[in-house]
Amino acid sequence: MIFLLLLSFIPAEKEGAALLVGSQQAEYSLNLPSSTLPSYSNNGFKQIVDEKGFIQVKVSNQPMRSRAKARPVPRLEPELADLEMKLRSSNRRLMADQVGTVLNWLRTRIHYSRKSLNSHSPRELPNGKACHLPPEESLIQHVLAGKRADCVGLSELAVHIFHELGINARFVTGVAFRKDDPARLMLKGDVLHRWIEVEYPDIGWVFSDPSGKVNYVEATYVVLGVWGEHPVQPVVNRLFGKEIELHQFLNGFQLFSCVPEFDGRVGVRPNMLFQ
Secondary structure, eight states: OOBOOOSOOOOSSOSSEEEEEEEEEEEEEESSOGGGSOOEEETTEEEEEOTTSEEEEEEEOOOOOOOOBOOOOOOOOGGGHHHHHHHTSTTOOBHHHHHHHHHHHHHHHSEEOSSOOSOOOOOBOTTSOBOOOOOOHHHHHHHHHHTEEOHHHHHHHHHHHHHHTTOOEEEEEEEEOOTTSBSEEEOSGGGEEEEEEEEETTTEEEEEBTTTEESOOOTTEEEEEETTTSOHHHHHHHHTTOEEEEEEEEEEEEEEEEETTSOTTOEEOOSOSOO
């Protein structure tokens, strides 16, 4: 059995968030028919599932080069007043600037717990596909009041804020291997993870993880379903209690520079290295 030693290229001692460039690749196996998991790709992420159940994930952290303009900032909840002020700053000229500001605020202001804290009831259409509904208001208020959330609560709040800004965003359910995890994980409970996908008008959909990854996730993430694209809950039900095994992880991420105004626990995929 192998163990993951280097999943994230974020140095322990630095000022600001790590601006990461390069690529990663990982290979997995799942002892179920290949039709269980979807092949999926977006800007920066590609997951290929073959007929034997082998899964290959490739991540590219090349600059996004999105020139989508920043959205008008509406009046937000009182609990988001400081975020609203940051978003109104004159240097948030692009939508990518706003996405980074929101995700950095979440990592700074909301305490993230890996243990399940926030209740969640799946919302799906009769045909089994996840519905594209606004986030649950009761959960959002619970997170804002307690300043504490798990991956579900963070994702709900992130999507809520982006929808308020007029930015299209949706949920992703999957698995995210952590550096202390063994190479084989049983798919149950806290092993399942929630992150988000944001749509840029000029470059398409891009993953982010509100727990600390801006405009990317690592190759240690395996997609079980994207809400609105796949029948998420039936897949989760079928996989619950099964094992997924990581066979290979190649980390080609490099630290390009730091983003001094961001939290040091955050990693960032660059939009434009030179403007």
